[in-house]
Amino acid sequence: MDHAAGAHGSEDHVVAFERARFGMWLFLASEIMFFAGFIGAYVVLRMANPQLAEAGQHVLSWPLAAINTAVLIVSSLTMVLAVHHISKGNRGKCEDMIMLTAVLGTIFLVIKGFEYAAKFGHSPPITPMTSSFWSSYFLMTGFHGLHVLGGIIALIFLLFYVKNYGPTRYAKVENVALYWHFVDLVWIFLFPIVYLL
Amino acid sequence: MSDPVKSTRLYWIVFVSLIVLTALTVGQSQIHGLGHTLNRIIGLAIAITKGSLVVLFFMHLKYEKRYFYPVIIFPLILVLIIIFANFPDTAFGDHTTPGEEIHGGQEGGAAPSH
Numbered sequence: 461m462d463h464a465a466g467a468h469g470s471e472d473h474v475v476a477f478e479r480a481r482f483g484m485w486l487f488l489a490s491e492i493m494f495f496a497g498f499i500g501a502y503v504v505l506r507m508a509n510p511q512l513a514e515a516g517q518h519v520l521s522w523p524l525a526a527i528n529t530a531v532l533i534v535s536s537l538t539m540v541l542a543v544h545h546i547s548k549g550n551r552g553k554c555e556d557m558i559m560l561t562a563v564l565g566t567i568f569l570v571i572k573g574f575e576y577a578a579k580f581g582h583s584p585p586i587t588p589m590t591s592s593f594w595s596s597y598f599l600m601t602g603f604h605g606l607h608v609l610g611g612i613i614a615l616i617f618l619l620f621y622v623k624n625y626g627p628t629r630y631a632k633v634e635n636v637a638l639y640w641h642f643v644d645l646v647w648i649f650l651f652p653i654v655y656l657l
Numbered sequence: 658m659s660d661p662v663k664s665t666r667l668y669w670i671v672f673v674s675l676i677v678l679t680a681l682t683v684g685q686s687q688i689h690g691l692g693h694t695l696n697r698i699i700g701l702a703i704a705i706t707k708g709s710l711v712v713l714f715f716m717h718l719k720y721e722k723r724y725f726y727p728v729i730i731f732p733l734i735l736v737l738i739i740i741f742a743n744f745p746d747t748a749f750g751d752h753t754t755p756g757e758e759i760h761g762g763q764e765g766g767a768a769p770s771h
Contacts, residue, residue: 478721478722481721481725482724482725482728485725486728488728488729489728489729489732492729492732492733492736493732493735493736496732496735496736496739496740499740500736500739500743503740504740504743504744504747504748505747507744507747507748507749508747508750522683522686526679530676530679533676533679534672536672536675536711536715537669537672539715540668541665543660544662544668548660634717637715637716638716641711641715641716642716644711645711645712648704648708649704649708651682652686652700652703652704653700653701656683656686656696657686657693657696657697657700657701
């Protein structure tokens with residue numbers, strides 16, 4: 461424990477950073493279980509009633525969802541670049557990438573909003589009550605959207621703190637990035653299993 | 658302390674790979690001649706590949722100490738278990754007739770005769 465307890469050792473922030481990241485991974489593990497509930501329910505419910513999915517997928521717009529997939533992938537790139545820049549001490553570029561990530565996340569939510577509006581405006585309106593396929597759809601994409609929103613809020617908060625960060629102090633940026641990549645990861649699986657397959 | 662990835666070139670390579678794989682996913686899903694099962698297998702395989710790229714390189718798991726790996730691998734195994742464990746009751750259909758679970762079937766589990 462001595463090397464960690466050393467008051468002025470240069471390893472302190474390395475160890476602390478590693479522990480902070482590990483904590484974030486533990487949280488992401490719980491998030492995996494959270495989404496597993498909804499995605500798992502979708503899988504078994506759909507297998508029990510495949511005709512509902514066939515009907516539902518005709519109404520879903522996979523091109524819009526494909527665009528959203530690309531949007532999130534680009535946002536993961538900007539996010540990892542933000543971490544890279546702050547690790548090099550480049551606060552300005554880091555801020556730019558954080559803002560770009562937040563903008564891309566917002567674009568994702570706007571497109572999602574159009575998707576939902578099209579469902580509610582359908583005749584008859586499509587809601588979570590319409591069928592088990594649709595309730596699964598709204599739960600999975602709805603909670604994913606809420607996670608995107610949470611990430612955007614975290615990114616905005618980050619912007620106020622970037623001036624305090626530097627090459628030896630950027631754990632919060634890395635952890636928000638880990639969360640953001642996770643949100644992208646969930647969508648990488650949601651997109652094919654809901655819209656395509 | 659610095660980004661374990663030294664130049665951004667790796668990130669751009671991963672990014673392009675992700676976009677190409679997305680295009681592949683969409684493309685193969687539209688080839689109906691492959692059949693549903695093959696579409697699903699390929700689609701899932703591509704998704705797992707994309708996910709691995711994000712986890713290993715964007716999330717830096719490849720550069721972390723080894724004790725990080727169980728944190729993500731164990732939940733994934735658990736997820737597979739809880740999904741597949743539910744198949745007999747839900748995905749494979751509900752084979753009880755009303756009342757059977759209360760009165761019981763005949764010996765050997767044959768369907769009740771009423």
